Amino acid sequence: MTVTAAAGGPPDTREAAIVVRDLSKTFGDFVAVDHLSFEVTPGRITGFLGPNGAGKTTTLRMLLGLVRPSGGTGLIDGVTYAELPRPLETVGAALEATNFHPGRSGRDHLRVLAATHGIPDSRVDELLALVGIPAAARKRAGGYSMGMRQRLGLAAALLGDPHVLILDEPANGLDPEGIRWLRGFLRHLASEGKTILISSHLLTEVEQTVDDVVIIANGQLVRQGTIDELHGETTALVRTSNSRGLIDALRAAGLEAGDEPAQGPGAVRVVTGDLVRVGDIALGAGVPVHELRVLRTDLERLYFQLTESPENRNRNLTDGALPAGPPTGAPPPPSPGPGSDAPEGSDR
Amino acid sequence: MSNLIRSELRKYFTTRMWWGMALAMFLVGALFAAFTGYFTLYGEMPVGEAMIKVSDAIPELTLVRMIYSGGIQFAYMLALVIGVLSMGQEFRHKTISNTFLAGPRRHQVIFAKVASLVVVLVVNAVAHILGALVGGGILLATAGRSLLPDVGGLGQTFALMALILVVWGLIGLGLGVLISNQVAALFVGIAFALIVEPLVGFALTFFEGWDVLAKFFPSQATTATLSLYSGVDPGLAEAMGGGGDQLTWWGGALTLLAYAAVMTLIGLVLTRRKDIA
Structure with a gap:
């Protein structure tokens, strides 16, 4: 069940950068993440996809040690996040675009984080220039646009020059120009050999950016493979x-x-x-x-079919009753090849 | 660890509120010292049948001490607010995610918060005492009194004032962890100190044997720590609101430290288990 089994891609001899094994999280009697397993191949961009409420953010937060798993493990470079000696130098994470104190400048926000790892202010200014907000970052963060918040979040993730990046909905709230910039930026980072896990609820948003996809619905794995496999x-x-x-x-x-x-x-x-x-x-x-x-396969339609098949229908939108027989504990096996279940649809 | 403390200190000094807080501490110190100075230097109080001049009935050191620490009750409420906010702001603005990403071993983050909070509170205590020296000093000088009649004794008072502010700040920090909604935490903290504690203390006086507990309450212990009424006629002390059985100054200080330790411990345990969603 590894994304490494990619047709076309060279066989990867390195260990997976991120390994999620049987990860589960329940809040009360609500199962947010349900025995989820997947791996992320080093040096590639992996899209972590699923509808809103599918459990993406909870999964990422468990991986980052912010949420305590009810079961299973999430490992980065073979260890849990809390075991990383200098975490910001291994993993960079950008979670929500609202994670700033409105009264603190963007630059000071980064300086606060930089101090935890003894990273100098010169690195902060370097990153602000890289994400293109060197001047604005000296103003207080309360007045930032969504695009600036996302850029500041990316700069924060890159502070320790990590080789793994975990980005939760980085395209959220970006205008088309911002999305184009983000695409180029992620490509640039990937070309430096960084491993990137990027979540999104919109396949089209990341379709042109990602190499691999992991699709989940209702906390369970629906499909994983390369984007080409998904295309069929x-x-x-x-x-x-x-x-x-x-x-x-x-x-x-x-x-x-x-x-x-x-x-x-x-x-x-x-x-x-x-x-x-x-x-x-x-x-x-x-x-x-x-x-x-x-x-061509309309990926968006395929995505909806995968995530809205009866057993994967969004539980948040039903009247609370879960479908009768979701295969708990046994996510549907990913079909690697151009499966007959990959529906070819409208042209594009 | 020292990196984490530096990061925590940067959090304080990169927002305006903390500077405003130090200014408020200074002003509270000045205003209340001046007010207390006016009252004690020029005021009269009924003791028994007679009206006596307050300044005649109180030993000089106690009088000056009373003036300089006139704003302590207001100041330790501010210290409580600082403590609550230093945690509450992180939850309110969701910066706690970043904090724990940079410091995933959460107990270290809490220790860094405690250490940096102590530094910040000492800075605030200095601002408060300077304010008190200015406000109280002006009144003492105009009354023709010595500003520092007993430097050693007053030095102890200032150190204890700083300790009180630090301890109340740490109580606030624990409260901020316990109740992650900072508005609710502030409300509970201030309501407890100003309303619940006096009411419970009053209620305890109706139960034989239980009333000794009241002196261990945080506000009572704070008053005891400063020995505010030492050498004052008990009748006058009661008239000024400070009567009753009190702990010794070190008993009060130890009681307060125990509160701070318990609250910090609660904060530590809760923070380690908390899901940051």
Whole structure:
């Protein structure tokens, strides 16, 4: 069940940077996190996804030693957070964008944190310049915009030059320009070999940024793998007036093909990205082609299907009654390959 | 550990409120010393049948001590507020997450908070005593009295005033951990010291044998620590609000330290287990 089993990616010989094993947390009789296990591969950006209330923040807070697990462990570099001798130099975390005293300047906020590890003020100023708020950080944090708070949070996470970053919803409240900046910034950090775990409730927000995904719903693992695995194999859509003839011809050529009623009348789905070949086969068979294009998986739709299937429906939105038979303790096994359960849907 | 203490000290000195607090301590010291000075130097009190001049009935050291510590009751309420806020602000603004991320071994953070709070309270105590020297000094000088009749004795008083402020601050810190809503913590702390304690103390006087407990209450122990009424006629002391059976100064100081130790311990235990959500 490791993300390392990535098709395409080089086999990783290093140990996972973050290991979550059987982690659980109950608040009263509410199960926030339910026997969750996953690993985060070093040097990659992993998206930690799930709807609001899925248990993402609780999981991250357990990993960071802020919340006491009811069961299981979360390890970073093989030890719990509290066992790290100089935690800020191993792990940088940005949790909520509201974690500032409104009367203290952003720079002083960082200086307070820096003091705990004997980090000099010059490093604070260096980071403020890196996240692009050197002047504003001398004003009191109460007046900061959401974007500035997120940037200040990132600067705080980077203070000790950690090699693992844990970011809880860093894109929350950012405008499109801010999200673009964040994407570039995270890519830059990843290129330095940092391991990044970034949570989000919106897949589209991180889709272009992450290498791997861990999807949870109702505190349980729903799926994990590389983003490419989630996309599935590339498929093509062909529209024709003779779908039977076309399917036969494609199958005769050794391609997997079938009707795709979801795409309207006469739509045929072929598992290949080679549009030229599909066109040639159709021509050879004398079948008219009205439309021919690559059909990409709509990840967002897949995400909703994964997180809103009956047993994963958001418990916070139901009338308190949990669905009858969620497979407790046994999260659905992730299907690594381009599974038949990965629904190909609308075009994009 | 010293890094954590430095971080905690930076927390105080990077917000305006703490400077305002020191200023308030100074002003409280000055105003109450001046007020007490006016009352004790020029006031008259009925003792039995006769009206006597207060300043004639009180030994000089006790009189001056009374003047300089005139604002202590208000000041230790402020110290309580400082203690509550030093923890409460962290919960209120959720900076406690960052604090524990930088210091995941939480007992160390609490010790650092205790150490830095002691420093901050000593600074505030100095501000308060300076204020008292200014406010009380002006009144003593205009009355033609000596400002420091017994330097050693007054030095002890000032040290004990600082101790009282430190101890009440630590009680506040424990309270701030115990009740993470700082407004509720402040309300409970001040209501206890100003309302509940006197009421319970009064109620205890109706129960034979139980009334000895009252002198161990924090406010009573504080008054005892300063020996405010030593050498004063019991009737006059009672008329001035300080009557009754009191602990010795060191008994009062030890009682207060015990309160601070218990509250800090409670804070330590609770903080280690707390989920920071």
